[in-house]
Amino acid sequence: MITKFLGNIEFASVYSAMQRFTDERSPDTQDELWICEHPAIFTQGLAGKAEHVLEHSNIPILQTNRGGQITFHGPGQVVAYPLVDLNGLGIFVKEYVYLLEESILKTLLYFGVTGHRVKGAPGIYVRLDSPKAHSILKPEIDANTLHNHPLEQFQGLGKIAALGIKVSRHRAYHGLSLNVDMDLSPFKLINPCGYKGLITTDLSTIGVKVEIGEVAKVLADKLSAYLQPKINPPSE
Numbered sequence: 001m002i003t004k005f006l007g008n009i010e011f012a013s014v015y016s017a018m019q020r021f022t023d024e025r026s027p028d029t030q031d032e033l034w035i036c037e038h039p040a041i042f043t044q045g046l047a048g049k050a051e052h053v054l055e056h057s058n059i060p061i062l063q064t065n066r067g068g069q070i071t072f073h074g075p076g077q078v079v080a081y082p083l084v085d086l087n088g089l090g091i092f093v094k095e096y097v098y099l100l101e102e103s104i105l106k107t108l109l110y111f112g113v114t115g116h117r118v119k120g121a122p123g124i125y126v127r128l129d130s131p132k133a134h135s136i137l138k139p140e141i142d143a144n145t146l147h148n149h150p151l152e153q154f155q156g157l158g159k160i161a162a163l164g165i166k167v168s169r170h171r172a173y174h175g176l177s178l179n180v181d182m183d184l185s186p187f188k189l190i191n192p193c194g195y196k197g198l199i200t201t202d203l204s205t206i207g208v209k210v211e212i213g214e215v216a217k218v219l220a221d222k223l224s225a226y227l228q229p230k231i232n233p234p235s236e
Contacts, residue, residue, distance in 0.1 A: 001227060004033070006034055008036065009036050010038065011043065014038075014081065018081055018083060018173040021083055022168060031082070031085060033080065033081070033220060033223055035078065036081075038079060040075070042070055042072050042190060043061075043062050043070070043072075045066050045068035045069050045164050047067065047068060047194070049069070052191040054188075067174075068163070069191070069193050070191070070194070071164065072187050072192070076212060077177050077178065077179050077202075078177065079175070079176070080220070081173060082173075082175050083171075083172070083173050086167065088229055089230070093165075093172075099226045099227060100165075101124055101163065103222040105117075111210060113160075113203070114127070114131065115160065115161070118157070121193070121195070124160055125154070126201065128157065128199065128206070131208075154198055158205075159192060159199065159201065160179050162192075178215065179201065180212045181203065
């Protein structure tokens with residue numbers, strides 16, 4: 001996998017470049033990983049609903065073809081775009097999502113933070129009161145409770161990383177974002193990922209002071225390690 005660090009770059013230009021790369025790649029094209037930051041922008045997924053925009057501002061909103069709902073990108077957030085051929089990796093979409101999340105979990109662990117998955121809500125979450133604790137989350141909530149009280153599953157948690165991918169002819173693009181040290185206030189203008197009242201956090205807020213470049217490098221290393229052909233997940 002070829003890794004490229006693109007710096008702070010407009011989302012629209014990367015979006016069009018990802019589509020072009022994916023459309024033009026051949027079976028012999030080497031997978032690439034693009035790591036960057038974006039100037040402030042809201043991006044809407046294919047399932048996005050207008051009511052999840054709570055208040056309009058001068059931050060642009062761009063419709064995209066990735067999965068998921070609305071999210072925010074801005075300086076201080078690492079964004080990773082793996083441009084991979086799932087056939088070449090020998091995996092299906094479900095396993096691909098698992099490996100993306102696992103890469104984030106291992107990145108957080110490198111900085112002493114315990115990340116968590118929440119069933120049915122892609123992305124990675126941290127305990128706001130004890131982000132470095134290793135205790136497991138409470139047992140899964142039954143479907144009826146989840147329907148009537150959708151935020152119950154996020155009690156005590158803050159979302160620190162988001163996922164949104166697109167797969168076309170087994171070729172994946174878009175990717176994930178990990179919040180490092182950013183202005184979190186724009187998340188209050190939306191229902192993040194479609195969840196009203198969901199708290200969004202970053203490493204700085206939970207007490208981890210680290211340069212974004214260091215986080216970007218660790219995340220790139222983890223993604224490169226996990227997204228190898230016929231992969232066996234690496235040991236910690």
